[in-house]
Amino acid sequence: MSTCVKRLGKWVSLVSKRGLSTSSVQKDASENGVKSLNLYSAINQALHIALDTDPRAYVFGEDVGFGGVFRCTTGLADRFGKNRVFNTPLCEQIVNEAAKFRYRSGNQFNCGGLTIRTPYGAVGHGGHYHSQSPEAFFCHVPGIKVVIPRSPKEAKGLLLSCIRDPNPIVFFEPKWLYRLAVEEVPEDDYMTPLSEAEVIRQGCDITLVGWGAQLSIMEQACLDAEKEGISCELIDLKTLIPWDKETVEASVKKTGRLLISHEAPVTGGFGAEISASILERCFSRLEAPVARVCGLDTPFPLVFEPFYMPTKNKSKIMVGKWICSVHVEFYNVIDDDDDDDDDND
Amino acid sequence: MRFISDISHKRVPCYRVLDDDGELMTHTNHVQVSKEMAVRMYSEMVTLQTMDNIFYEVQRQGRISFYLTSMGEEAINIASAAALSSDDIILPQYREPGVLLWRGFTLQQFAHQCFGNTNDFGKGRQMPIHYGSNKHNYFTVSSPIATQLPQAVGAAYSLKMDGKSACAVTFCGDGATSEGDFHAGMNFAAVMEAPVIFIIRNNGWAISTPVEDQFRSDGIVVKGQAYGIWSIRVDGNDALAVYSAVHTAREIAIKEQRPVLIEALSYRVGHHSTSDDSTKYRPIDEIEYWKMERSPVNRFKRWVERNGWWSEKDELELRSSVRKQLMHAIQVAEKAQKPPLEDLFTDVYDQLSSNLEEQERLLRKDIEKHPKDYPSDVPL
Numbered sequence: 273m274s275t276c277v278k279r280l281g282k283w284v285s286l287v288s289k290r291g292l293s294t295s296s297v298q299k300d301a302s303e304n305g306v307k308s309l310n311l312y313s314a315i316n317q318a319l320h321i322a323l324d325t326d327p328r329a330y331v332f333g334e335d336v337g338f339g340g341v342f343r344c345t346t347g348l349a350d351r352f353g354k355n356r357v358f359n360t361p362l363c364e365q366i367v368n369e370a371a372k373f374r375y376r377s378g379n380q381f382n383c384g385g386l387t388i389r390t391p392y393g394a395v396g397h398g399g400h401y402h403s404q405s406p407e408a409f410f411c412h413v414p415g416i417k418v419v420i421p422r423s424p425k426e427a428k429g430l431l432l433s434c435i436r437d438p439n440p441i442v443f444f445e446p447k448w449l450y451r452l453a454v455e456e457v458p459e460d461d462y463m464t465p466l467s468e469a470e471v472i473r474q475g476c477d478i479t480l481v482g483w484g485a486q487l488s489i490m491e492q493a494c495l496d497a498e499k500e501g502i503s504c505e506l507i508d509l510k511t512l513i514p515w516d517k518e519t520v521e522a523s524v525k526k527t528g529r530l531l532i533s534h535e536a537p538v539t540g541g542f543g544a545e546i547s548a549s550i551l552e553r554c555f556s557r558l559e560a561p562v563a564r565v566c567g568l569d570t571p572f573p574l575v576f577e578p579f580y581m582p583t584k585n586k587s588k589i590m591v592g593k594w595i596c597s598v599h600v601e602f603y604n605v606i607d608d609d610d611d612d613d614d615d616n617d
Numbered sequence: 618m619r620f621i622s623d624i625s626h627k628r629v630p631c632y633r634v635l636d637d638d639g640e641l642m643t644h645t646n647h648v649q650v651s652k653e654m655a656v657r658m659y660s661e662m663v664t665l666q667t668m669d670n671i672f673y674e675v676q677r678q679g680r681i682s683f684y685l686t687s688m689g690e691e692a693i694n695i696a697s698a699a700a701l702s703s704d705d706i707i708l709p710q711y712r713e714p715g716v717l718l719w720r721g722f723t724l725q726q727f728a729h730q731c732f733g734n735t736n737d738f739g740k741g742r743q744m745p746i747h748y749g750s751n752k753h754n755y756f757t758v759s760s761p762i763a764t765q766l767p768q769a770v771g772a773a774y775s776l777k778m779d780g781k782s783a784c785a786v787t788f789c790g791d792g793a794t795s796e797g798d799f800h801a802g803m804n805f806a807a808v809m810e811a812p813v814i815f816i817i818r819n820n821g822w823a824i825s826t827p828v829e830d831q832f833r834s835d836g837i838v839v840k841g842q843a844y845g846i847w848s849i850r851v852d853g854n855d856a857l858a859v860y861s862a863v864h865t866a867r868e869i870a871i872k873e874q875r876p877v878l879i880e881a882l883s884y885r886v887g888h889h890s891t892s893d894d895s896t897k898y899r900p901i902d903e904i905e906y907w908k909m910e911r912s913p914v915n916r917f918k919r920w921v922e923r924n925g926w927w928s929e930k931d932e933l934e935l936r937s938s939v940r941k942q943l944m945h946a947i948q949v950a951e952k953a954q955k956p957p958l959e960d961l962f963t964d965v966y967d968q969l970s971s972n973l974e975e976q977e978r979l980l981r982k983d984i985e986k987h988p989k990d991y992p993s994d995v996p997l
Contacts, residue, residue, distance in 0.1 A: 328778075355778065358809075363801040368761045369768065377749050377757035378740040379964045414965045438967040467970070514970035 305459040312450040314424035314457045315344045315389075318431040321461045323352045329435065331357045333389075342391060342450050370440040371415030384438035387431070391447040392420075393485050393535050394581060398447070399574040405536035405567070410442045411513040411545070418512040419466060420444040420484040424455040429464030430510065437466060446485035453488075469516035471523065475505035477595055478529035481520055481546060483509045486533050486582065493587035502595050512542055520546065521553045528559035529594050533582050538566035560594040629838045631850045631882060634857035637911070639919025647861040648700075652926045658699050658856060659921050660935055662691040662914045665715045667939045668724060669887070672731060675947060676745075676891045681731045683745045687712050689854075689886030692913035693818055695719060696859035697786070701867060704783035706772050707755045708765040711746055712818065712885075713788045720753040724942050728950035735996075740964070741956040763793040766802030766815065770876075773806070773813035777874055784812040784870040786863075792823025794837050806876035807845040814866045815846075815878045818853060820885040825898040841878035853881030854913035857920070884911065957996040958984075 309317065323329050331348055337359045339346035349357040366388065374382035394403045410418050419434055419441055421427035427445065434441040446453075472487070473494055482490045487508055494504040505523050509515055524530045530550055532543035547562040565582045573580055634647045650658070669686035676684035687694055694715025701707075707716050714727065726736075730748050733741035738750060739757060749757025756765070756772075769787030776783050793799055794817060806813050817837045821828055834840060841848030847869060851862040859881060866877040884907040888895040895904070909915075921927040958981075962973045969977075984991050 328775075360805060361801065363767050363798060363805075365764055365767070365798075369759060369764050372759070373757075374967070375964045376739060376743050376747065376759060377751075378738045378742065378960075380738055380749060380751040381757060382967070384967065417966070514966070514972050517971065 306456045309457040310454045311424045312344045314428040318428040322435045332360045371413045383440040386440040387434040388442045392444040395447045400571045403572040408542045417441045422487045425457045433463040448485045467511045469519040470508045473506035475503040477503045479505045479523040479527045481507045482533045492584040497591045524554045531563040533565040535567045537569045539569045563590040633852040635855045639916045648864045661695045671943045685890040686887035692856040693853045693881045696856040697863045700860045700863035706785045708769040708787040710789045711758045725946040728946040732950040734953035735956045740960040763796035763798035770806040770811045773811035786814045788816045791819045803844040812870040813876045820883045824889040838880040848878040850880045853883035856917040955995045
């Protein structure tokens with residue numbers, strides 16, 4: 273546990289360079305209707321706005337009535353009444369019902385306005401069920417959208433866009449950032465567009481693509497690489513499906529290299545989809561194979577979490593390798609293959 | 618110390634109005650049905666029966682890919698529909714097309730859906746019998762069992778919150794009650810005090826699973842009380858009993874803002890679907906007995922005739938007219954164009970997403986290059 277906190281401390285200090293801070297306390301920061309908020313408070317603010325602006329909006333699910341296990345629904349029941357904010361058990365109808373309702377009814381009915389909020393990802397002590405990242409499952413179900421925010425400001429703007437989108441959406445909230453990530457968040461009602469990726473760091477040697485909490489790890493890798501003279505471009509995909517291929521394509525055409533990183537297991541992860549699509553579009557411009565730095569193909573392991581995770585150094589090693597073709601022991605399997613090829617030559 | 622035993626020694630009685638011969642039973646109270654209503658109910662039951670017979674044959678001839686009849690359950694279909702208002706929202710399973718028929722969905726529209734042509738509201742995307750019509754407040758049928766139950770509770774809760782004087786009505790079979798969604802729906806309805814009517818068609822068979830293997834309880838009606846829901850068992854082959862029960866359930870649901878469960882006892886006279894041969898797992902005698910002796914259509918007919926509201930001449934005219942309409946509808950539907958290719962890609966989301974645009978473009982290119990690889994009857 274202490275290791276985790278120590279590690280967190282590191283990347284949070286990095287995050288603060290992006291305008292986030294380590295404090296989990298809400299600060300009455302500034303004028304102009306901007307407040308320093310952590311991620312759960314930003315989500316809470318978005319839910320207040322959603323219920324306030326649409327009298328037919330409802331919030332229901334496990335424990336939302338008292339404020340939620342992660343406090344995201346705090347105060348909603350008091351403010352809007354228990355007829356609009358109430359507890360229910362879960363009854364899964366996402367894949368067969370919500371996703372297909374518009375298509376199978378010929379657009380006579382739809383499940384627009386349904387946003388399923390769910391925490392995801394590592395938190396240092398979650399084990400199999402509380403730390404997994406199942407986003408790729410849902411990306412394989414036509415009819416739903418999948419959205420993952422990286423920070424409090426993004427979480428609020430994206431969540432409001434999801435709630436008001438005419439399609440059902442699964443909104444994954446990075447559990448690790450609920451209290452940890454703090455950012456200046458406008459207090460007003462604003463929406464961040466879906467299906468638009470954002471270049472959050474410009475660079476020219478390699479493109480890194482990620483989403484959610486993983487972006488903090490990747491940004492550290494970018495900074496470390498920079499010290500070694502490698503210029504990394506970092507893209508936050510934000511919406512996984514339907515995803516913004518054009519932004520990634522434009523970046524890869526510029527840099528000639530691509531690294532994708534996610535916490536979910538590497539095999540069949542959404543990184544594989546990005547890799548295939550970019551190969552189709554940028555094959556002649558690629559100067560190295562597309563790299564994936566992801567979770568392992570195991571259930572999320574409690575004690576072994578630090579081994580499972582796609583860490584900063586795993587990313588950094590791949591970045592360095594792809595740029596400099598340096599032999600790296602960790603990836604010697606790939607290098608052995610290369611050697612074999614050489615022998616054949 | 619006293620345990621509650623597994624079953625009560627007294628079975629829950631079954632509410633009946635007409636006896637097996639179509640005579641009004643004595644000492645039974647029921648909601649009055651006018652001549653006009655009775656004749657319409659009977660006519661629609663015959664229409665449903667005829668539609669099933671003809672579409673079933675059309676499927677056997679290979680002209681449509683699949684079919685599923687409501688034979689034996691015509692009374693549950695039509696009498697429940699007759700007792701409801703058109704504002705009530707229907708969330709069907711798939712053996713309730715009679716409700717949609719009652720609401721004005723035409724035989725032509727049924728035929729269009731079964732042939733999956735360009736006039737099908739579902740744009741040819743789902744198997745035959747997956748009807749749906751927003752205009753008729755009838756949710757589009759989906760194949761998974763019991764998912765409609767919690768959805769109906771949500772629809773009912775929405776009616777409640779909007780202050781509407783209407784209820785949601787959902788149907789399922791005995792097999793669906795063993796699914797988790799049945800529990801979720803029932804419990805949620807009771808806790809949220811949602812104006813929803815659950816009409817459970819206990820027709821004896823869940824494809825090949827008989828009710829003896831389905832549950833150990835005294836049917837389904839007893840489950841309502843455990844959830845805190847008003848419940849009644851009704852003879853599902855007695856149109857007047859179904860009409861009265863649903864009519865009263867509707868009043869309770871709307872006036873008292875609470876759910877009601879109706880267990881309608883019946884028998885699935887047809888095979889589960891055209892993909893099933895039920896003689897493999899149940900005796901033909903049993904099927905014949907329910908088809909002839911216990912037919913809900915014949916029983917109701919005797920009552921209507923006894924009242925002097927229906928003659929043999931009416932019968933012949935009706936059957937011949939429905940048959941003609943159906944043959945015409947099938948011809949028209951069979952000749953109608955298939956849905957255009959663009960309907961393959963639309964409605965996944967409210968707008969065409971970029972990945973789908975790309976896939977449509979590539980597909981069209983391939984069709985241009987290799988037209989013989991694709992059916993020629995789909996308009997490009």
